[in-house]
Amino acid sequence: xxxxxxxxxxxxxxxxxxxxxxxxxxxxxxxxxxxxxxxxxxxxxxxxxxxxxxxxxxxxxxxxxxxxxxxxxxxxxxxxxxxxxxxxxxxxxxxxxxxxxxxxxxxxxxxxxxxxxxxxxxxxxxxxxxxxxxxxxxxxxxxxxxxxxxxxxxxxxxxxxxxxxxxxxxxxxxxxxxxxxxxxxxxxxxxxxxxxxxxxxxxxxxxxxxxxxxxxxxxxxxxxxxxxxxxxxxxxxxxxxxxxxxxxxxxxxx
Amino acid sequence: xxxxxxxxxxxxxxxxxxxxxxxxxxxxxxxxxxxxxxxxxxxxxxxxxxxxxxxxxxxxxxxxxxxxxxxxxxxxxxxxxxxxxxxxxxxxxxxxxxxxxxxxxxxxxxxxxxxxxxxxxxxxxxxxxxxxxxxxxxxxxxxxxxxxxxxxxxxxxxxxxxxxxxxxxxxxxxxxxxxxxxxxxxxxxxxxxxxxxxxxxxxxxxxxxxxxxxxxxxxxxxxxxxxxxxxx
Numbered sequence: 001x002x003x004x005x006x007x008x009x010x011x012x013x014x015x016x017x018x019x020x021x022x023x024x025x026x027x028x029x030x031x032x033x034x035x036x037x038x039x040x041x042x043x044x045x046x047x048x049x050x051x052x053x054x055x056x057x058x059x060x061x062x063x064x065x066x067x068x069x070x071x072x073x074x075x076x077x078x079x080x081x082x083x084x085x086x087x088x089x090x091x092x093x094x095x096x097x098x099x100x101x102x103x104x105x106x107x108x109x110x111x112x113x114x115x116x117x118x119x120x121x122x123x124x125x126x127x128x129x130x131x132x133x134x135x136x137x138x139x140x141x142x143x144x145x146x147x148x149x150x151x152x153x154x155x156x157x158x159x160x161x162x163x164x165x166x167x168x169x170x171x172x173x174x175x176x177x178x179x180x181x182x183x184x185x186x187x188x189x190x191x192x193x194x195x196x197x198x199x200x201x202x203x204x205x206x207x208x209x210x211x212x213x214x215x216x217x218x219x220x221x222x223x224x225x226x227x228x229x230x231x232x233x234x235x236x237x238x239x240x241x242x243x244x245x246x247x248x249x250x251x252x253x254x
Numbered sequence: 255x256x257x258x259x260x261x262x263x264x265x266x267x268x269x270x271x272x273x274x275x276x277x278x279x280x281x282x283x284x285x286x287x288x289x290x291x292x293x294x295x296x297x298x299x300x301x302x303x304x305x306x307x308x309x310x311x312x313x314x315x316x317x318x319x320x321x322x323x324x325x326x327x328x329x330x331x332x333x334x335x336x337x338x339x340x341x342x343x344x345x346x347x348x349x350x351x352x353x354x355x356x357x358x359x360x361x362x363x364x365x366x367x368x369x370x371x372x373x374x375x376x377x378x379x380x381x382x383x384x385x386x387x388x389x390x391x392x393x394x395x396x397x398x399x400x401x402x403x404x405x406x407x408x409x410x411x412x413x414x415x416x417x418x419x420x421x422x423x424x425x426x427x428x429x430x431x432x433x434x435x436x437x438x439x440x441x442x443x444x445x446x447x448x449x450x451x452x453x454x455x456x457x458x459x460x461x462x463x464x465x466x467x468x469x470x471x472x473x474x475x476x477x478x479x480x481x482x483x484x485x486x
Contacts, residue, residue, distance in 0.1 A: 024402025026376035037399040116316040121455045135289045135302030189464035193471030196452035201479025203445035227453030241359035
């Protein structure tokens with residue numbers, strides 16, 4: 001059996017559709033419908049005259065799937081390549097499920113740490129700081145910093161995935177996300193420190209001499225430390241805000 | 255006022271879609287949403303002020319696995335609209351600003367509950383999709399995804415309407431009931447809120463190197479702000 005080709009149109013359709021990976025996110029299959037939807041144009045091309053096999057392929061991709069959405073592009077690209085091999089009779093269909101299950105957890109953890117734990121906080125705090133100068137400047141900074149990294153990694157991950165599982169491994173080595181994560185976390189911490197310093201200066205040190213300012217700085221630093229300890233103890237921001245709201249009501253009551 | 259709510263619904267629909275179902279381009283972040291809501295309800299700068307603080311507060315809760323973080327998009331819809339309306343009526347003083355930010359936690363939790371409900375309904379959509387595919391209808395995948403997207407969008411629009419309405423109502427009906435003296439005493443809590451946001455970023459970006467860097471930068475910028483009176 002010859003290897004079926006994937007046309008440019010179908011490849012582009014798969015790329016566009018991966019942005020809707022979470023379009024039907026649910027507690028049972030999580031991103032399963034989104035994944036099947038994204039890979040569908042490729043399956044239609046690979047199994048053009050074989051409806052029974054096309055149906056089996058779609059069912060394969062309706063199995064449970066969940067990963068960080070941006071990292072999903074990498075798995076999707078590699079799954080397309082594997083489906084191509086299965087359609088040509090060069091690979092076992094079960095290999096696709098094994099590959100997806102094997103990769104979604106680890107890539108999800110890497111992606112969560114990079115995108116949600118490093119890149120997004122860095123972009124958010126940069127945006128918030130610049131918004132103090134002008135709101136639109138802050139929004140532009142937030143969107144550009146986040147999407148510059150996000151869209152580039154999505155695109156490169158998808159292209160690497162399309163080279164097959166071997167391409168995935170090579171790309172993950174080259175891109176060294178753990179180093180990038182650490183760098184962005186450091187940048188986020190620097191920017192967050194600046195953010196805390198700006199607001200502490202605004203609120204605490206209005207008037208008064210050097211001792212007053214020093215006391216204000218120490219108080220602000222202690223507050224940040226206290227909040228971060230509470231976060232570490234799994235207290236949520238909502239619980240802290242609710243407590244502050246309760247205190248506010250007590251103040252009004254008095 | 256009706257066209258303002260219409261615009262809020264449209265913006266809310268797009269932002270809520272971006273939040274989970276489509277793209278994740280960060281159009282749903284509080285800084286973006288609160289600024290837009292502020293512009294829709296007449297004062298972009300007031301909305302942005304709320305957005306700057308709300309942007310960081312909920313970052314400590316990551317959308318990992320099946321966990322759903324508080325709805326900071328909804329909080330921003332509420333906060334942006336409330337701040338804009340308050341600024342044009344009683345004025346956005348520190349007390350009103352604090353009250354708007356603290357009340358947004360109620361909205362964030364309500365939005366989270368709505369998000370959970372949508373994902374539960376999506377279970378049914380996914381099951382119907384799988385059953386249709388079992389019967390040989392491959393197109394059901396596309397219909398299923400469209401149904402899920404529609405559900406996310408419609409819920410987002412409804413939440414945007416309810417939360418912006420709540421913001422307007424709070425600014426017009428609740429805040430004016432408290433006199434200036436009460437609002438001043440309420441504002442004592444305000445300094446804690448941006449520090450909570452900074453702690454949120456600090457805790458999710460914590461590594462061996464970051465603690466010293468964070469507090470050193472904080473002290474440097476604080477001194478610069480105080481000594482040189484930076485115009486921030």
